[in-house]
Amino acid sequence: MTDSTKVRQKPGKRERLATAAARVLHEQGVEKTTLADIARAADVPVGNVYYYFKTKDQLVEAAIDAHGQNLQTIIAALDDLPTPQERLKALVGGWVDQRELAARYGCPTGTLAAELDKREDGLDRQIAKIMQVLLDWAEQQFQAMGRSDSRELAVALIAAYQGISLLTNTFRDPELMATEGCRLERWIDSLT
């Protein structure tokens, strides 16, 4: 009981750093983000960061993980819905809900992937895994809809999202995402 104060005060500095990193890296990009930026955002002294993460790359990895866990949460929520069509459309709906963020900074996973793909760290494989998870989940839904081309459809859906995120961001226009979202929902319905 005595330590509860301390425990409650810093409920995982490590986690706070990872969360802050996820946000700041999304907003500023990996290369333009300083360790100091992240430390500041997490309200952690710069020197202390290294107690939790040996290198900047490890912090980036933690940020990727955070995005991954976020995705897991989203998927878990979607799985409560009764039909695959509804699940897929709910996914699209979620994207549309985030359109303001996309207009400003693009898709968190997508922009991270684009940037990390320029490197030969394992980091690019890390982000690929997350993308894979989403892809697999979408594939399952299309399969549940009885489509034999489920993989292809899953790729098309995720690609459509990544692409419209990029355009939405490039033109700073959230409406692009909204319009494309409607189109994708109609498309899902048309697949029976």
Added chain:
Amino acid sequence: MTDSTKVRQKPGKRERLATAAARVLHEQGVEKTTLADIARAADVPVGNVYYYFKTKDQLVEAAIDAHGQNLQTIIAALDDLPTPQERLKALVGGWVDQRELAARYGCPTGTLAAELDKREDGLDRQIAKIMQVLLDWAEQQFQAMGRSDSRELAVALIAAYQGISLLTNTFRDPELMATEGCRLERWIDSLT
């Protein structure tokens, strides 16, 4: 005749730099690319770069322009085709032809856009212009096909390309682009 080699080398140092920049920036990303990298790729002494471009940003801008001119060339070639369907499918075919490059480095315009959108330079507006050109051209084709939803379709098409470029790059799998290319061609045919 003997001096032609040397004589021919100078004429386009500025252009050589822009071309090299376009390539290297695509391959390595803007932030990770050093002026020295570009200078080396263009076989120009670092100090000399500044004779042609006052800042790194100006060199990036020149690289963007190079990509823009490349796009213009492509579009001009496409316009020789008789029907809008053929033109659009030829565009898609071109993307598929470039799938190996996309698998390695992603779409030149798209990755550049993703990275530059993190900045508040005019550079992000510059790349948006190029994307706009492509979008406008695609819209014209859909319009020529008699579609009233030409804008929406154009956005969907370009988004699909940008998205599949990202996935192709993320998974280092050119086949993704090929498959999606076929799907897009079928889709175009279905719109008549």
Added chain:
Amino acid sequence: MTDSTKVRQKPGKRERLATAAARVLHEQGVEKTTLADIARAADVPVGNVYYYFKTKDQLVEAAIDAHGQNLQTIIAALDDLPTPQERLKALVGGWVDQRELAARYGCPTGTLAAELDKREDGLDRQIAKIMQVLLDWAEQQFQAMGRSDSRELAVALIAAYQGISLLTNTFRDPELMATEGCRLERWIDSLT
């Protein structure tokens, strides 16, 4: 006791840098002085300088402040003297005492002012403030002597000092300062 050396060395790294900057900038001039020069003079690694001062200009500003504080100290000491005449003559006496330094590098404030006036930073306003302080103090003394033209006299006195500093420096002849000092003291006495 053994570690006192090291312990004592840290306490004022920032101040050590400012002091070193004040000296080196006086000796070499602002433009000719490298950050490395100052770092070396303060026995601080170059990279570390930026922990204390974000830019070279901020370091220059700190040096100006150092000169300003030095002036305050001098003025405070002068104010202990009973009559304005004595105070003014003591000021002049101080100048004469520093004539060797003036012969080598000129008046610290004056040379700095001359150089910074070529710039449009706020730095030139910073040095003007210090000059103003000296001017105001001199004016008060002449006022205390009952002179209605106190401002004009103050300007004349400071100008005489700045001018003779320049000549002393130009001709590398400390005697110029000494002679002019005597003249100024006689002049002060003549004003009653």
Added chain:
Amino acid sequence: MTDSTKVRQKPGKRERLATAAARVLHEQGVEKTTLADIARAADVPVGNVYYYFKTKDQLVEAAIDAHGQNLQTIIAALDDLPTPQERLKALVGGWVDQRELAARYGCPTGTLAAELDKREDGLDRQIAKIMQVLLDWAEQQFQAMGRSDSRELAVALIAAYQGISLLTNTFRDPELMATEGCRLERWIDSLT
């Protein structure tokens, strides 16, 4: 006659460079002025400068010479006046006439001297010579007035000018020069 065209077109590129250098160096200071600045001001291609001056320092020297010749011209004009008092007061009057320039950039000779004294080139001796000329001339005038302390007075006069130039420049206030000019004229009259 045939060469008159050419002769008239470029009446001494060398001289044009020296004049431009004198002006630009006064305005911007030696260190902050690039060769390109001077070349541009003289409307001479950069590469061509080196045909006339082997190094930047030689150009600075030429600028100093230009100021020296300017001084000679002024002195020559003053010498037309009948009495030493009138000559000295005319000198002071000239300073006052130039007060706007002094407020902006200080005294050409003085600021140059201040900057060059920081160097160990012969350049600082060069500027000292010019200052010497002025000093000698003033000394002669005081001598002609029958003063045995002519040297000391000459030094005081020139120092007063250099000092008030600095203050005028520091405070950007031409009036300072005007006021001090009046004071100096009264002072000259009082010496008889």
Added chain:
DNA sequence: CATGAATGAGGATTCATTCAT
């Protein structure tokens, strides 16, 4: 564990000077 401070390896940029024509 915490933290302010230290360090040094780059990276962009400037500019005097040189060169080829």
Added chain:
DNA sequence: TATGAATGAATCCTCATTCAT
């Protein structure tokens, strides 16, 4: 002579990473 272009040595500044306490 004239001139655009070339060159490389400096210089300022950033930042990941380490260290001492």
